Amino acid sequence: MTPQKPLHLKTYLLIAVMVIAGPLGNVLLGKGMKRIGEPAVWPPLQLLHTALNIFTSVSIWLGIGSLITFFVAYMLVLSWADYSFVQPASSLAYGVVALLGYLLLGERVSPLRWAGIAVICLGVFVVGRTNPRTTRQV
Amino acid sequence: MPHFILFTLIVVSGTGGELCVSRAMKVVGEAPSLRPAQVAKVVLRALRVPWMWLGVGMMAVAFFSLLGALSIYDVSFVVPVTALSYVAGAFGGVVFLREHVSFQRWLGVSLVAVGVALVFFGKS
Numbered sequence: 001m002t003p004q005k006p007l008h009l010k011t012y013l014l015i016a017v018m019v020i021a022g023p024l025g026n027v028l029l030g031k032g033m034k035r036i037g038e039p040a041v042w043p044p045l046q047l048l049h050t051a052l053n054i055f056t057s058v059s060i061w062l063g064i065g066s067l068i069t070f071f072v073a074y075m076l077v078l079s080w081a082d083y084s085f086v087q088p089a090s091s092l093a094y095g096v097v098a099l100l101g102y103l104l105l106g107e108r109v110s111p112l113r114w115a116g117i118a119v120i121c122l123g124v125f126v127v128g129r130t131n132p133r134t135t136r137q138v
Numbered sequence: 139m140p141h142f143i144l145f146t147l148i149v150v151s152g153t154g155g156e157l158c159v160s161r162a163m164k165v166v167g168e169a170p171s172l173r174p175a176q177v178a179k180v181v182l183r184a185l186r187v188p189w190m191w192l193g194v195g196m197m198a199v200a201f202f203s204l205l206g207a208l209s210i211y212d213v214s215f216v217v218p219v220t221a222l223s224y225v226a227g228a229f230g231g232v233v234f235l236r237e238h239v240s241f242q243r244w245l246g247v248s249l250v251a252v253g254v255a256l257v258f259f260g261k262s
Contacts, residue, residue, distance in 0.1 A: 010172070023217070029205060030213035038209045054205065075184065076177065078160050080168040082237045094218050094257070101214035109214050112260025116218065116253045123249030126242060 014077040018090045021070040023097035027104055028063030034105075035059070094120050144207045145219055152200035153223040157230045158193030164235070165189065218257035224250050 033039075036053045040046040054060055077086055095117045101107040165187050169180045184190050207216045228247045231237040239247075 026204075026208075026217050027213050030208045030216070033205055033209035036209060039206055060205075072177070072181070075159065075163055076169050076172070076180070078163040079166060079180065082231065082235075085243070094221060094254070097217045098214040098257075101212060105213060107212045107214045110260040113214065113218075113257045114260075116256030116258075116260060119253030119256060120218075120221075120250050121253075123246045123251075123253060126246035126249060 011077055011081050014073045015086070015090055015092075017073040018070050018077070019092045019096055021066045021073065022090070022093045023100055025063045025066030025070060026097055027100040028059050028066060030101070031105060032057040032059030032063060092121060141207070141210065144203045145222075147203035148200050148207060148220050149223045149226060151196045151203065152220065153226040153230060155193045155196030155200060156223075156227065157234050158189045158196060160193075160231075161235060162187040162189035162193060215257075215261055218254050221250065221254040221257075224254070 032054070036050070036057065039050040039054070041050065074086070074090075098107075098109050098113065098117055102109050162184055166180060166184045170176055204216070204220070224247055228239055228244070232239055
């Protein structure tokens with residue numbers, strides 16, 4: 001049997017990385033895409049122009065870097081914890097993304113949306129009290 | 139209508155991709171430590187699992203759909219809407235990965251889903 005304490009510590013540490021890096025990446029992508037505008041995909045020359053705009057944007061690349069950090073943490077945590085535990089546990093990211101959208105991009109977040117975020121956090125708390133592993137190792 | 143397709147692609151392709159990656163990582167096994175050499179070894183081992191490539195491909199589709207949605211809507215709207223994948227994820231975990239999802243975990247997932255719905259209706 002694997003001791004539970006180190007497993008939990010490792011799991012929560014990596015989930016914390018996911019919760020910060022994921023939303024930051026999305027906010028940076030949002031910033032970049034807002035500047036580029038709605039992408040045109042037709043005719044093909046327009047698609048090329050759109051792709052060029054996307055891949056020469058500093059915000060997009062910073063966002064991709066942040067999402068890669070998120071992805072590596074995610075891959076590692078999935079190697080020992082269940083998917084149906086990791087996905088809900090990382091939903092704190094929804095609160096962080098709204099906060100960053102509000103603070104960094106000046107998005108208007110309605111009270112109902114904040115209430116929704118609070119309910120999400122409650123759900124995360126409930127999920128966080130369950131065992132991170134329910135299947136046997138292959 | 140095209141916007142509806144964008145969100146569907148983000149949710150379906152994103153969840154499918156995550157399930158494939160999860161399945162691949164279960165094959166690869168647990169990372170023995172967080173030392174860079176060990177992490178690199180796990181990543182390299184993961185790249186030899188076909189599930190990983192299928193997962194990454196699906197996640198790429200979801201990523202470009204996300205970029206499209208972010209060019210139209212606020213980040214604080216797009217990202218919560220993509221949380222529709224929680225429902226898909228819990229069912230996918232049970233069906234494809236044979237994970238046991240306890241009542242308490244279902245309760246948590248449901249609360250998260252209600253929260254996401256409130257976020258959605260608080261759009262205007």
